[in-house]
Amino acid sequence: MAESEIVLQLEKMCKTFPGVIANDNVDLDIRRGEIHALLGENGAGKTTLTNCVYGVYQPTSGKIIWKGEEVEIHQARDAIALGIGMVHQHFMLVPPLTVAENVVLGMPMEREPFLNLETVEQQIREQGERYHLRVDPTAQIWTLPVGVQQRVEILKALYREAELLILDEPTAVLTPGEVEDLFLILKKLTDDGLSIIFITHKLEEVMAVCNRVTVLRDGILVNTVNIEDTSAPELAKMMVGREVFLKMDKPELEPGEVLLKLENVNALDDRDLQAVKSISFEVHANEILGVAGVDGNGQTELASVIVGMRKAGSGKVFVKGEETTNFQPIDMIKRNVAYISPDRHHEGLLLDFTITENLIGKTYFASPISKGGIFSKKEVERFVDQSMMDYDVRAPGPQLFAKLLSGGNQQKVILARELSGEPDVIIAAQPARGLDIGATEYVHKQMIEARNRGAAVLLISTELEEILSLSDRIAVMYEGEVMGIIPGKGADTDIHELGELMAGLKRLDSGTPQAKEPQAEEAGEA
């Protein structure tokens, strides 16, 4: 692509939130007619950067230059007036209104206050033809599939004469077929001179549709490169980055008996799309099996299937040799399976419960905490005091609401609740997400301690560093499948291979522990 005019230029953009630097001196330029990918792991600062451009946030420092002029964007309305449109991950549509009504919502009409939807509908049809954005303008939003709703969002931006379109993880909600359609639409739009910022963490999408790519990591711009000059493995390396890894001190332990076993487990996600595809693996006592992968590749669904929060479509789950497929969560709790939820606020904790009430969340039904359905105040207090001391929960008192605790202390409450019963199997999904270094270290130490005393730990994390410093073996998930299981010990771990597995560029076939071990185990049993 020839060097064309620069539409948007960002100079030394900084955005800090209290305690977090989301963007640190980011320079970016967007050319007319290009699809520019913003690539990075979760929390790398992609969405924050574009939200600054769209006026959702105010940058702490830095300049936004739009078509050669420095501008200040205080709110989304300013951005729209300039010709910047944004399609958020969660659509901003009014479900009971029609497509045309949504498109004109908030726009002045020619003959106020009368609506003239016919012309709007006509316009939508014309643009639909032109850009492959076919939508029935009279359909109500709630009747449309997600992919079509996304088209309406794009149409909304076009109707507001956007010259730059920001798409925040547009493919996250789409089926593979819809993704194809979207790419076609984007190509057509850029042919007409529109510029697109495409936020994603999926490498193959970047390679398939983008002209240039900017990689962000921890809020810092790593590099901006042309697609022709790079490759997916190189991007993967840029995205993950670090060559130096923190290593936790952990003794070499011989893996014990198999405590958790999965056989060809399949499951759907909340949108009824296949999220977990035929996954088999085993976790032994004294072992941490890390599950690596970019967020959204079925890891959280995998965790929720194991602990009974989600139905497995097919396949089998075994805990300590007993089949527990599709057991209720209470049955898993009674089998001493701990679950550290990836969503601390919505699944891990009851924010409007006190620390005490949260801490007894896995023991409330049993003696001595409660007898005949009535809590023993003394036992509850003793248990809670002990837990808060053991797990170093810092709070003015056990009757404080969990929502008033810091993230680190909230996670400690969860750890105390899940680990104080010395569980045999621990499903830990993103246990250190959003925590500061001290709290992260604490969580990691707890994982290692649980492993050392003989628990089987399944550690799911999108933080490669976390996986590498804790895991005995690493399973890599990509699009719901385990691409391979590689050793996690120091020099044996091939970072490049890991990156390729995570990007779905490579698959370890039979001969790997993943495929071999279950069969060997079965043969042994028979």
Added chain:
Amino acid sequence: MNNKKTFQDIWRDYYEKSFNVSIPILAILSAFVVSGFILIAWGANVFEAYGALFSGAFGSPNAIATTLIRSTPLLFTGLAVAYGYRGGFFNIGAEGQLWMGAYAAVWVGATLTNWPGWALIPACMAAAMLFGSLYALLPGILKATRGVNEVLTTLLMNYIAIQFAEWAMRVDHFTRGLELNANGEVPVWSWVSWIGIKDPAQPFPKSPFTAEAAYMPSLKSIMEIPIFVNLFGSSAWYESISSIPAFGRMTLAPVLGVGFVLLMYFIMFRTTIGYKSRAVGINPQAAKAMGINIPRTIIITALISGALAGLAGGMEVLGSQHRIIPKFLVNAGFEGIPVALIGQLHPIGVLLSATFFGALKAGANKMGIITMIPVTVIYVIQALAILFAIAGTTFDVESTLKKRRLMRRQPPEPPSANLSNTEEESHV
């Protein structure tokens, strides 16, 4: 962070532990202040009016008796709604459950006429609770298994219950006059008269009075029980208290009401049933991860809530009216909703706010007579108290969050961006 407790920490610790009594009190005071301006605009003397209202509610033993009588049904419906809300079951059907409970209490009280009081009163209460909870069972099952919005089902079922009771008041009660056909046989449709509760002696749709054994004993009659008389009868204070005529009007019903407040507090906060209900009400997803059976818990919540609402009707029958008539206890079920909200969904709070509502009703007449202010002014005060109470909860949450932010973080952020930022970051 260190472990040294500051005064603020201790205060907050206490504050988190108990329910926040300051919100309802401030809300009620604010309501009186704002209504005061309305009264001034009306041209009335505010102090005189409020003085009359207060003395009408608490000024004499008789006034207090009236306040208690008016408060009792609201106390039970308030508890019913509060427990339901806590458990995520938004019971708008307390009115209907109350009618079913009152119907059941009357039916039992008017049918088992030869039972002694010690058996008949508990039987009436049990029947009221059973009917109330069964009437909440269907919305509970629909919500638990099919996700049907309980607000709609309970609201609409109110009218079915009211109509059912009105119809039952038009069908002769079988013990009072069973129609025989020309052959002297019981007609096929006679089972209907098993349902009916009309008093055949009355031309209007009214139920008969229950057996007198089913009248809730008055405090006076309790004080006259030989044991108490033997214990305290000689002392002068006992004689002077028991000679107050208002104790003849005050029954055991409000006392039982306070007992149920304590019981509900116990169930809510000291049993696994209450624990599970509240967990489901706060966040079903997290509750599920704790191993709680969500559908079963919702149904149990509905049953408990319905039982309390049914008991509201039962208590009114046993303690006060002893029968049901059309429009008996106007809207006591619906008023349970504001009672629960002003009471912060806490049993003790419900006790306070039910007393407030009852006192307004009791004092309104006196205020009307003395100052010529229309009685409807009390609805203004009620409505304002509700608004202030709801505003108070949001205000309070906001300020608590702000306090936390200031405590935890050094650089102050512009308040506009603050909330969304912390939200955003915590989910990354």
